[in-house]
Structures are given as C-alpha cells and as structure tokens.
Amino acid sequence: MADNLFNTVYNPDVLSCLANLSNDEVFTPPDVVNKMLDMLPQELFHNPDTTFLDPACKTGVFLREIAKRLITGLEPQIPDLQERIDHIFHKQLFAIAITELTSLLSRRGVYCSKYPQSEFSVTQFDDAEGNIRYRNIKHSWANGKCKYCGISKDNTVLGGGERGQTLESHAYEWIHTLKPEEIFNMRFDVIIGNPPYQLDDGGNGISASPIYQLFIQQAKKLNPRYLSMIIPSRWFTGGKGLDGFRQDMLNDHHITKIVDYINSKECFPGMSVGGGVCYFLRERDKETECEFTSINGSKTSTALRKLNEFDVFIRYNEGLSIVHKAMHEPSISSLISTRNPFGIPSNGRGLKEATQNSYKLFSRDDITYIKKSELEKNEELANNYKVMISRFSAEHAGEPDKDGMVKVLSRTMVMEPGEICTDTYIVGGNFKSRMEAENFVSYLKTKFVRFLLLQGIASISITKEKFCFIPTQDFSLTWTDEELYTKYGLTDDEISFIESMIKPMDLSGGDTDAN
Structure with a gap:
C-alpha cells in the first residue's frame, strides 16, 4: 500500500x-x-x-x-x-x-x-x-497587545476586530x-x-x-x-522592530550562506514582498565568512562577505567597492531631517487661502496654508531654502523593473523660505541660497547618489539613516555623474554596473519627478 x-x-x-x-x-x-x-x-x-x-x-x-x-x-x-x-x-x-x-x-x-x-x-x-x-x-494580553507577538487585541477573533471576522487568532x-x-x-x-x-x-x-x-x-x-x-x-537595513534582530544576524558568525532575491517574484511567482526575500543557513558547529549570493533577474553574484562590515548589510556584491570609495568623506545624512520635519502629520491640512503670517504647506496631493504660530519645530529650516524628498521610494522597496533597473527617488523639489511640508516628506539641506538647494537636488538625482542610497534601502521607506553611504559635496558647485565617477576613481566595470541598474532622471531642480 x-x-x-x-x-x-x-x-x-x-x-x-x-x-x-x-x-x-x-x-x-x-x-x-x-x-x-x-x-x-x-x-x-x-x-x-x-x-x-x-x-x-x-x-x-x-x-x-x-x-x-x-x-x-x-x-x-x-x-x-x-x-x-x-x-x-x-x-x-x-x-x-x-x-x-x-x-x-x-x-x-x-x-x-x-x-x-x-x-x-x-x-x-x-x-x-x-x-x-x-x-x-491563546494570546497573552498586556496593555491591549500580546506580550509574545505584539498583535493588537482589537485585530483578533478574541478581540472582535475586523481581522477576527474571517481569520483565526494567529497565536x-x-x-x-x-x-x-x-x-x-x-x-x-x-x-x-x-x-x-x-x-x-x-x-x-x-x-x-x-x-x-x-x-x-x-x-x-x-x-x-x-x-x-x-x-x-528587509532585515538587511533594519526597520520597524528589526534593528536588534539585524545586529544579531550581522554579528552571527555561524551564518554560512545567504541567498537573496532582489525581486521576490523570482522566488515566489506572483507574490510581491517589499524589499525581496532571502534564505539562509546557520551552522552551529562552524564559524566563517558568509557565502552571499545575490540574484537579480539574469544576474547572479556570489562572494564571501563579512556580514557586520557595516551597520546595515549591502545586498549588491558589486556595490561594495563603490561604497568603500565613497566613504572617505562625511555622509549627507547629517543634512537630512528626521521623520516629520515640521511636526505636521501626513493627513494634516491648513487653510485654502494664504494669510499675512502663514506658511505654505505641501502635502501629497494638496497645497494649503497654516499660521506661523502653529509650527511645532524647525522654524529656522522653514525660513531657509531646503529640498523636499518623498519618504517613499519610487519603486516598491527598490524592486527592479523587468529590465532590472530602479529609479529609487520619487518626488524631489526645492522649497522656498516660508514653505514647509507634512510627514509625507523628509527635508534635505538648510541653505541660504536657492542655487545651493538646486545643486543639492541635482546631486540627489545623479545615478551615483541614487545607487549609494539604494544600498541602504530594503523597504519602501526612505529615512535619514538610508543616506549613510552618500558623501557630502560643496553645494556651491553643480555635480554630474561623470565628475563623481572621476572624483571617486570608479572603474569601467563599476560605472557600467551603476549605469545598468539606475534609471535616468530629469536633472532639473523642479518638481518633475512627482510620479
């Protein structure tokens, strides 16, 4: 039988x-x-x-x-x-x-x-x-959440939430x-x-x-x-609830192999998991460098890596040498704001008409005005030139298109003194002149910068920390990819790798890349 x-x-x-x-x-x-x-x-x-x-x-x-x-x-x-x-x-x-x-x-x-x-x-x-x-x-509730998994009591069968209408308690x-x-x-x-x-x-x-x-x-x-x-x-770069776990994984010398799919659909057909998926092998009785394999469409790269070389893990083996060359100068992360730079939530809106003492407020799909007295923080930044940057990457967590290319950034725009934004955006720079702000925008739009930004992204969200590999420049000057490739001594192979995976963008300083 x-x-x-x-x-x-x-x-x-x-x-x-x-x-x-x-x-x-x-x-x-x-x-x-x-x-x-x-x-x-x-x-x-x-x-x-x-x-x-x-x-x-x-x-x-x-x-x-x-x-x-x-x-x-x-x-x-x-x-x-x-x-x-x-x-x-x-x-x-x-x-x-x-x-x-x-x-x-x-x-x-x-x-x-x-x-x-x-x-x-x-x-x-x-x-x-x-x-x-x-x-x-059964879940073990403490202050409305399970002390083991963190699920909200309102989202379970036991709590009677919407999730509980159709699904099990998931304990x-x-x-x-x-x-x-x-x-x-x-x-x-x-x-x-x-x-x-x-x-x-x-x-x-x-x-x-x-x-x-x-x-x-x-x-x-x-x-x-x-x-x-x-x-x-997405644990490669941390994120919500993952920072401690990331550190544990990167410092675990028993992890001997990792296979990473940049596009999750290449592993799970028809299923999109933001930031891709990976599988790993941990061997209790062995300590060594990790054999890391990156799969991106028809491109496969394998290298022996030290997982804890940086605070975040760079998933492109070919990108390591480029990052090393760019890290001899301070990063621009010090010029990038934390989340919610002006204390206004994403759904925050002001008046339809400007008043004598108001700021112009940019949200995702609207422009309104709020009284200057209502600004919660960063008054100096509000009154200088700066650059508005969407908190969400252009692609789904940097997921490549069918040609294996990404744009990384979506909306970027110079903001005048007296202009602010909601939590939909973060802000870069704090400049006295429009020229510096425009040069900052054009710098962000170079393939070199967007490639370095991509190395820190493993989710759809772009935060201050993701800019850690991007070097600061003299923003009284304009910068092109050719000048940056020369300044950092990139080889033909390194330049070709960047050019093969980063989409071009309009390099003007205006709001031309909102979509």
Whole structure:
C-alpha cells in the first residue's frame, strides 16, 4: 500500500499552483525548498537518526521534500519501503502547523491523509495528527497587545476586530512559549521553514509589525546543528522592530550562506514582498565568512562577505567597492531631517487661502496654508531654502523593473523660505541660497547618489539613516555623474554596473519627478 500511495498520490508539484493565504503567510514552491535543502550536508539524508522540524508548517512541502531524500538515502540501511517510511515519518520528521487549515493540508500532503490513523495514510499513527501538531493557543494580553507577538487585541477573533471576522487568532504556538524545546520534548538536528512574515499591530488599521524574526530567535534557543529559513530581506537595513534582530544576524558568525532575491517574484511567482526575500543557513558547529549570493533577474553574484562590515548589510556584491570609495568623506545624512520635519502629520491640512503670517504647506496631493504660530519645530529650516524628498521610494522597496533597473527617488523639489511640508516628506539641506538647494537636488538625482542610497534601502521607506553611504559635496558647485565617477576613481566595470541598474532622471531642480 505504501509503495502505491507514495508513488501515485505523493505529488508535490501541485504546491506550485496554490494561491498564497496572505502577505503574512506565503507558500513555498517545491523548487525553492529543494534549493534550501541543497545547502545542507547531504549525509544528513543518509542518517536514520537525523531529526527535522518545520515550526511554521503551511503545506507540508518541507517535510515532503525531506522525506523524498530520506526515502532514497536510507534504502541501503532499511531496504523495506514500508518500514523505511514508518521510521522516517515517526522518528525523523516533525512540524507545527500555523493554523488548523494548514495542519489538515500538511497532513494530507505528507501522510496522504488528513487523518494519519486512517487506512489511507501511508504510515499509521495512533492519533489524528501524527507528528504535525496544531494547538489553538491563546494570546497573552498586556496593555491591549500580546506580550509574545505584539498583535493588537482589537485585530483578533478574541478581540472582535475586523481581522477576527474571517481569520483565526494567529497565536502561533512556536513563538507563544518561553520554552519551545518542551513542545516535542526533544532536540532537532535541522530546523527549517518559511515563517509568517507580519501581523497587524493596531496602527490605525494599516500598520503591521514583522514577526518572522521571532521564529528565528525561538529556533536558536534549541541550538540545532542547522537552521534555515526563508524570510523578507528587509532585515538587511533594519526597520520597524528589526534593528536588534539585524545586529544579531550581522554579528552571527555561524551564518554560512545567504541567498537573496532582489525581486521576490523570482522566488515566489506572483507574490510581491517589499524589499525581496532571502534564505539562509546557520551552522552551529562552524564559524566563517558568509557565502552571499545575490540574484537579480539574469544576474547572479556570489562572494564571501563579512556580514557586520557595516551597520546595515549591502545586498549588491558589486556595490561594495563603490561604497568603500565613497566613504572617505562625511555622509549627507547629517543634512537630512528626521521623520516629520515640521511636526505636521501626513493627513494634516491648513487653510485654502494664504494669510499675512502663514506658511505654505505641501502635502501629497494638496497645497494649503497654516499660521506661523502653529509650527511645532524647525522654524529656522522653514525660513531657509531646503529640498523636499518623498519618504517613499519610487519603486516598491527598490524592486527592479523587468529590465532590472530602479529609479529609487520619487518626488524631489526645492522649497522656498516660508514653505514647509507634512510627514509625507523628509527635508534635505538648510541653505541660504536657492542655487545651493538646486545643486543639492541635482546631486540627489545623479545615478551615483541614487545607487549609494539604494544600498541602504530594503523597504519602501526612505529615512535619514538610508543616506549613510552618500558623501557630502560643496553645494556651491553643480555635480554630474561623470565628475563623481572621476572624483571617486570608479572603474569601467563599476560605472557600467551603476549605469545598468539606475534609471535616468530629469536633472532639473523642479518638481518633475512627482510620479
């Protein structure tokens, strides 16, 4: 029976056709799973004592592909197919499903039956879940948020929020315990999977907090020999809730391999994850430089890297030498404002008509006027020339177009004395003359500068910190790419790399790039 069911029903290719549940929960294509498994020492699949855990099981594809390798690898030691399958599924493969639905889907995919105690299962268990467990865990509330995952109580079934109308409570068992090792009361050689990426955190109904880092932190508590997960790449530069995690990852010398997809659709067809996705391998018993592979369309680059060379991680191997050449001068980040430079929220609006003592207020789609007495901060900046810069990159988190190119910046504009903006923008410079402000705009629009800015971006948001690799210039002068390439001694290959990936922009100082 096992031979017949396994070879006729066991077909993982169907998983390539499944729609994803949501941005939170992304199904992993079988070919990606196998690329992750290829990073592991293959002798693991010839050892009957090797144990594997997927702590965020959605379709069972990781267990299925592991099982295929074990069934082949253990044949010399356990010749009988049914005995071999029983051993693998009972002693070696374990998972924690993220929802009741995915637990059924996973069991159907792995055991060929939703209920592995049934006669249709390729291996018989004494209960209905086998080694793929699901528990309906409750959140632990503190001040309206779960103390484990940070989800807002208003966004769950228990809280009665909108999310609760259609979805489960999403209290994932793996990260809702202080002792994950007690879930199965065992240690694992390999922990591997694709965790949920984010959860609503109650920020006006549109805000979400990353959650994938919690799955990795829990996995490290078990100290497996090998840890591999596929996650969003935005941790390279930090961001909301990720700064500490970024530092932990960059300083972890046990991370031996990372494969980064600049465009997430090349990894998850039809699924856009801002900033791309990556998978990594962490080896408990090995410390070394990381073999980092960057995939951008038809371009693939691999290099041995020190992950902690900078405070953020530069994802383009070819960009390292350019950054090194540009970092001999102070960066322009000191000229860039923090978020919300004038204390006016994105939805803030003033009067339709100007008054004698008012500032001209720019928002995303409107121009209004507010009384000067209402300005909360940065009065000096408001009364000088400066440059308004959109807080959001031109592309979806720097995601390349079909030709592999990006523009990076969207709206940039010189602002006169007496002009201010809402939180939709940040502000650059604090100049006494319009000429300096215009030169600053043209500098920002050079391919050289936008390339360096791109090295710090792994999400749609552009902040002061993202300008850390861009050197300051004398803004009484205009600057062109040719002059910058010469000043910093860029080679023909480095220039070609920049030119091949950064789109041209109108270099005038006006508001010509609003879209």
